[in-house]
Structures are given as C-alpha cells and as structure tokens.
Amino acid sequence: MSAPLRCPPALFALTALFVLLGGCSVNGSYPDAIEPDAAKLRFVANTSNATLDYFDGAHCDGQTTGILNNMLLSDTARRVGMSVPAPKNAKGYLEVKLKPGEQVYLRTNMNSGYAVCGKGFNFQPEANAEYEVTFRSDNKYCITRLQRLQRIDGKDVRTPMPILKNDFPACAGRSPLFPKTYADTPHRLELMNRVIEKSLVVTVKTDPSKDKIERYTPEKLDSLIAERKAKLGFEMPPDYWTLYxxxxxxxxxxxxxxxxxxxxxxxAEYQTRLRQLKDEQLEQWSQPKTADSKPEKAETDLDVAMMLEYFQIGNGVTFETVSHHLERMAQMDERYGVCARFADCWKRN
Incomplete structure (x- = not known):
C-alpha cells in the first residue's frame, strides 16, 4: 500500500471538497503507532466535513487522520479493532493507534461552508488504553467530548475525561498554532496573576454576593427518589435506592x-496566552487601572476574548459533569436490570 498523500490539517476539510485537485488522502497523513502496547482512539463525528488533527514534537504543523461526513467522499475506513464498539448513533467514525505515554495535542475541526469550528486539547494516552473523542455541533456551538472506554464485567463503560488545553512546549514557536512563549519565573507569574485578577471575568464572577452554591438537600433527594419510584411502578431492592x-x-x-x-x-488558559508576552508588556498590563489610564487595544481584545472563553469553558465543565452523572446512572440501571422492565431507564447517550 502506498503512503498517504499529505496536506496541511487546517486546509484538509476544505481541500477534501476538491480532492481531485488537491490530492489529499481521505485516510489522512497520520500513520498509526506501531508499539505493541499502543493506545487506541476513536473519533466520532456527527457534523459535516469533520477531521481530527494530530500534533507532536516532530509534527508541529500537524497530521490528519481522515475526513468524515463529506458529501463528495466516502468516509475513511480506518479501524484498529477496538474492544468497545462505536455508538449506535454515530454518523461517521475512524480509529487510530497512538504512542502511549507521550504528550500530544489533538484538534477537532469542522467546515460546513459557512462556519468553521473545533477544539484543541492536550492528551497523554496510556498504554493499552482505549479512548473516544466525539464531535458534534448545533446552531450555536460545536462540542468536543473525550471519554475513556473500558469493558467491565462484559459491559461497555464510557468514563468522561476533562478536555484540557495547556501549553505545548514541544512545538512552542514552531508553527502559527503554537506561538513562542517565555518561561515562567516567579516575577512573570506574579505579573500574569495581576493581569488575570483585573480581568472582566474575575471582577464579575468572584463577587461573593453573586455566589449561589446549591447542593441537593436530604428533602430534595427524598423527593426525587419518590418521583422515580412512582414512575417505575415496580419494587426495587433497598440497595438500589441507596446507590440512587x-x-x-x-x-x-x-x-x-x-x-x-x-x-x-x-x-490556566489566560496564563497560556499571557506567556506569549514579554516582561515589559506584562509589566504595563499589570498596572492598576486609574481614571486616566487607558488599556492597550490588545489588552482589551484579549480580555473580551477571555470573557467568551470563560463561558465556553463553563459549558464544557457542565457537559462533563452531566455526562459523568448519566454514565453512573446508566451503569446502575444496567447492573440492576432496570432497562429490561422500564423503557425510560437511565441509558448512555
């Protein structure tokens, strides 16, 4: 089999629309890891023209893994024999092998013709582990989700993992995606923290008067359990309700x-962006605001961008928390055989 042709990942989804001219392989340019204990990763996309790009210290411009859900091309057929099958509602998916124990950077992308969206994140796969990245979009957002896959007691278990975007020193300054950064020092960290503490998000979101932390009270838990019992319509053992x-x-x-x-x-994300600034600029941005001072446009632009980033991060945290909850509840109902008797049992997405 001949080696796949290569094209830049940022152009891959668009180029696939003109594959006869561009010459990019639908199987991508990334070759599977050959280690016997390689990790396996599945990319599931329910959006059009979806790609997953791979970056490491030797490939700071990125490598592509294939294209999914393109109207002119058949999906890549990359498979690596994963033990946990793909979700039944997967519109398209591909599978690759990754070298274990090495910090890499992955990036999801989609190009719908009128919008481009995606998410980059750091990732260090473990030996012999299986993972799944799902990528979907709606009218306002595109959402990337990372899960650990396992077979436990003959059942498929998906455990949500946090999506974390940190510095990627292996490629710092070697491509536009990874601009040059300056090393942390106690003084630089102090300056960066001052800039962050002045930001719109910290000013608004750390106001104690606006904090409203709610946990389920015993009475609320009793109410939710009573409501569930009424819906089930049949008896369950006490230990089921204890776990519930x-x-x-x-x-x-x-x-x-x-x-x-x-x-x-x-x-952490704000610090990642501030590491691109020289000491002099950090000194200037860290100064207290006064009635006469006027921040640089670049400082204001970053502050506004980080306000939007805060809400995206919050959506991601909520998504992870809800996914984790649904997984726990689905495992519980599977364990007790609820789905065999109740159509509205807790199920995995």
Whole structure:
C-alpha cells in the first residue's frame, strides 16, 4: 500500500471538497503507532466535513487522520479493532493507534461552508488504553467530548475525561498554532496573576454576593427518589435506592464545583496566552487601572476574548459533569436490570 498523500490539517476539510485537485488522502497523513502496547482512539463525528488533527514534537504543523461526513467522499475506513464498539448513533467514525505515554495535542475541526469550528486539547494516552473523542455541533456551538472506554464485567463503560488545553512546549514557536512563549519565573507569574485578577471575568464572577452554591438537600433527594419510584411502578431492592441516592448526591456535589473548576481552567488558559508576552508588556498590563489610564487595544481584545472563553469553558465543565452523572446512572440501571422492565431507564447517550 502506498503512503498517504499529505496536506496541511487546517486546509484538509476544505481541500477534501476538491480532492481531485488537491490530492489529499481521505485516510489522512497520520500513520498509526506501531508499539505493541499502543493506545487506541476513536473519533466520532456527527457534523459535516469533520477531521481530527494530530500534533507532536516532530509534527508541529500537524497530521490528519481522515475526513468524515463529506458529501463528495466516502468516509475513511480506518479501524484498529477496538474492544468497545462505536455508538449506535454515530454518523461517521475512524480509529487510530497512538504512542502511549507521550504528550500530544489533538484538534477537532469542522467546515460546513459557512462556519468553521473545533477544539484543541492536550492528551497523554496510556498504554493499552482505549479512548473516544466525539464531535458534534448545533446552531450555536460545536462540542468536543473525550471519554475513556473500558469493558467491565462484559459491559461497555464510557468514563468522561476533562478536555484540557495547556501549553505545548514541544512545538512552542514552531508553527502559527503554537506561538513562542517565555518561561515562567516567579516575577512573570506574579505579573500574569495581576493581569488575570483585573480581568472582566474575575471582577464579575468572584463577587461573593453573586455566589449561589446549591447542593441537593436530604428533602430534595427524598423527593426525587419518590418521583422515580412512582414512575417505575415496580419494587426495587433497598440497595438500589441507596446507590440512587449516592449518585444524585455526587451529581449535586460536582455541579456545586462547576464555578471553581471553570475559574481554575479559565485562569490556566489566560496564563497560556499571557506567556506569549514579554516582561515589559506584562509589566504595563499589570498596572492598576486609574481614571486616566487607558488599556492597550490588545489588552482589551484579549480580555473580551477571555470573557467568551470563560463561558465556553463553563459549558464544557457542565457537559462533563452531566455526562459523568448519566454514565453512573446508566451503569446502575444496567447492573440492576432496570432497562429490561422500564423503557425510560437511565441509558448512555
């Protein structure tokens, strides 16, 4: 089999529309890892012209893994024999092998002709592990989801994992996607923290008067369980309801941590962007605001961009928390055979 032709990942989805002219392989330019303990990853896309790009220290311009859901091309048929099957509602998917234990950067992309959307994130696969990246879009957002796949007691288990975008030193300054950054020092960290503490998000979102953390009270848990019992219409053992209560409480506790988690990831992303600035610019941006001072346009633009990023991060945290809750509940109903008797049992998406 001849080696696949290569094309830049940023142009891959668009070029696929003109594959006869562009010459890009629908199987992409990324070759599967050959290690015997390689990790396996499935990319599931329910949006058009979807691609998953791969970056490491030797490929800072990226490699493509194939294209999915293109109206002119058949989906890539890349498969690596994963033990957990693809979701039944998958519009299209591909599978690749990854070298274990190595920090890489993955990026989802879609090009609908009127919009381009995607998400980049750091990822370090474990040896012999299986993962799944799902990518979907609606009218306002495109959502990337990462899960660990396992077969436990003969059942497929999907465990949500956080999508984290951090510095990628292996490629810093070597491509437009990874601009040059400056090393952290105690002084630079202090300056960056000052800039972040002045930001619109921190100013508004850390106001104690606006904090409203709600967890499920015992009375609320009793009410939810009573409502579920009425819907089931048949008896379940006490330990089922004990687990049901524990799962609800865990969900409430995790949702109560949404704001702190969102703020933590927001500050990390802000630091990632500020590492591109020289000391002099950080010094200037970190100065306290006064009635006479006027921030640079670049500072204002970054602040506004990070306000939008905060809400995207918050949506991601909520999505992960809800997904984790649904997975726990689905495992519970599978374990107790609820789905065999009740059509509206908890099920995985």
């Amino acid at each position: 209560r524990e799962n609800l409480k865990a969900f409430g506790d995790e949702m109560a941590q949404k704001k702190p988690q969102t703020m933590e990831r927001y500050k």
